Amino acid sequence: MEVDSAVIGAGIIGLACAERLSRAGRSIVVLERHDRPIQETSSRSSQVVHAGLYYPTGTWKARLCVSGNRALYGWCEAHGVPHARLGKLVVATTPDEEPELHRLLAQGQANGVPNLSLADTAFVRAKEPDVRATAALWSPDTGVLDVHALAESLVAEASSRGATFAWRHRLTALERSGDAWALRLDGPDGQPVTLRARHVVNAAGLDSDTIAALAGIDLDTAGYRLHYAKGRYFRLKAKGRVRHLVYPVPAAHLAGLGVHVTVGLDGDVRLGPDVTYLPDRRIDYAVPESLGPDFARAAARFLPFVTPELVEPDQAGIRPKLSGSGEPFRDFVIAEESARGLPGLVNLVGLESPGLTCALEIAREVEALLG
Ligand SMILES: Cc1cc2nc3c(=O)[nH]c(=O)nc-3n(C[C@H](O)[C@H](O)[C@H](O)COP(=O)(O)OP(=O)(O)OC[C@H]3O[C@@H](n4cnc5c(N)ncnc54)[C@H](O)[C@@H]3O)c2cc1C
Structure with a gap:
């Protein structure tokens, strides 16, 4: 099977990316090791829509949080996702x-x-x-939302435009092959599954550094170790x-x-x-x-x-x-990896808070990086 874009991970970031990329009519598959969306970090947060006060000016965290706050309330209103601008x-x-x-x-x-x-x-x-x-x-403008309803709305929108969701598929290998990416997965019964994709979005949350390493990136040189x-x-x-x-x-x-x-x-x-x-x-x-x-x-x-x-x-x-105990602030990694000889791979690493708030805007950046 060959698709335009494979998104690894059905956390809130992977879902937002799938929704965004599906708008341009690309074929999208979301690969997720669990049997449902948001079974890891995304369902274990405070569900706060942050305003963007804390982060150094000009960083992804600051910029995408400020615009993400507006975007997320707009999405919630348009898609009936319960939320409250509590303050x-x-x-x-x-x-x-x-x-x-x-x-x-x-x-x-x-x-x-x-x-x-x-x-x-x-x-x-x-x-x-x-x-x-x-x-x-x-x-x-700080508030809260229902992240499960948000996830459902993103899955529904992406699915309505043809995106497919491969539940219980764990990515085990990722390599450049010709002008595309070859992905190897363990399928639902442990059977091997292979897939080719022009673009790969690594939205694997706690394992996003592991996936970057599978693609051949040295985590310590790149500063991607989680x-x-x-x-x-x-x-x-x-x-x-x-x-x-x-x-x-x-x-x-x-x-x-x-x-x-x-x-x-x-x-x-x-x-x-x-x-x-x-x-x-x-x-x-x-x-x-x-x-x-x-x-x-x-x-x-x-x-x-x-x-x-x-x-x-x-x-x-x-x-x-990305920062260890006592270490200084680190920004999100949102990177298309052509400069490392890995074109079409977008790594999303270190997406801690305010990742939920930034989700729709991170997806917009990913779309821009993939052209
Ligand atoms: C305690 C806590 C509180 C937080 N509070 C807030 C908040 O109030 N507001 C806010 O904006 N942000 C908050 N955040 C941050 C926010 O929750 C995260 O930024 C966001 O949920 C990250 O989503 P994700 O999709 O990147 O990761 P995840 O939700 O972890 O999703 C990653 C997915 O990738 C899948 N995956 C990984 N490896 C593989 C593989 N090899 N094959 C297939 N699938 C794979 C996983 O199964 C998982 O489903 C908080 C985070 C924490 C931990």
Whole structure:
């Protein structure tokens, strides 16, 4: 079988790429080792539509988050995907954290984030009576969505234009062959399957570096080697008591945004995620109950009513990070690899947060790279 484009991975990024590429009438196949879409990182996030405050100006993360926020709300409205523009407070809990709010405001404005403002305690109290803060940054365009409904809508659109989805197909080999790519897969019953594609989009999430290596890329020379950083969540047994997203000022190097409060479309309140590097890249989604007091303590800095009795373990996700523990910020890799002698291969590596927010815009970039 030969197709125009093979997309590896049916996470939210692979689905967005399939939807986008199918618009031009190309033949598309999405190859996914699971039997359904979004079975890995994409279904284990906070489902927050970020505004784009945090990231250095000019980076993919900053640019695609700002435009991705608009694009994603537009898609949700057009396709009936449940979402809510709840708004987010970044809170300083002591006066010495307040300069960080000014820095974030300037960073967000430099990135082109609209509608940001500094807020005083009266504003915070009116929004969230239980939050303790000396000042805050208000981001009205941060919100949440239903990622499963988003995935369904992308699959439906791509399928309606002829894209096919090969579930339970694991890519095992990828090599350049003539003017195309030869892909080898393990099919549903372990039988080998081969496929040729003019273009390959590597949207394999936690294994995107492994796939790049299969294509012959030296991960250390290219700077593509991933580190796994687990993020755990606890549920707050206080549904409805918090109605906006509430974040502390962020940690150094943007390893994570600090244990924060997210509110689901169903009103559930969650604390997290934290950041714990997994040294051996083991997939581990456990959330030990014993961590409850740590999460409660982190949240109680700005939500004093939170006690260990009010929290219970929730889910965990794993970030595919290009920066190791303590290392500086790294941007997404969104690269067509002609310069490495691998034309038609687009690698998407290190798509941690805000990857969900950026998904539609990453897909637009992929389409542009493939011409
Ligand atoms: C804890 C946490 C919280 C987050 N919160 C947010 C948030 O609030 N907002 C936001 O914008 N972003 C957030 N993110 C980031 C966001 O979730 C990711 O950027 C996004 O989901 C990445 O999607 P993906 O498609 O690249 O990866 P994935 O969802 O991991 O999909 C990759 C797919 O590739 C498949 N695959 C891999 N290897 C193979 C192979 N060899 N053969 C076949 N298939 C293969 C996998 O099975 C998988 O289905 C968060 C991430 C984490 C971990």
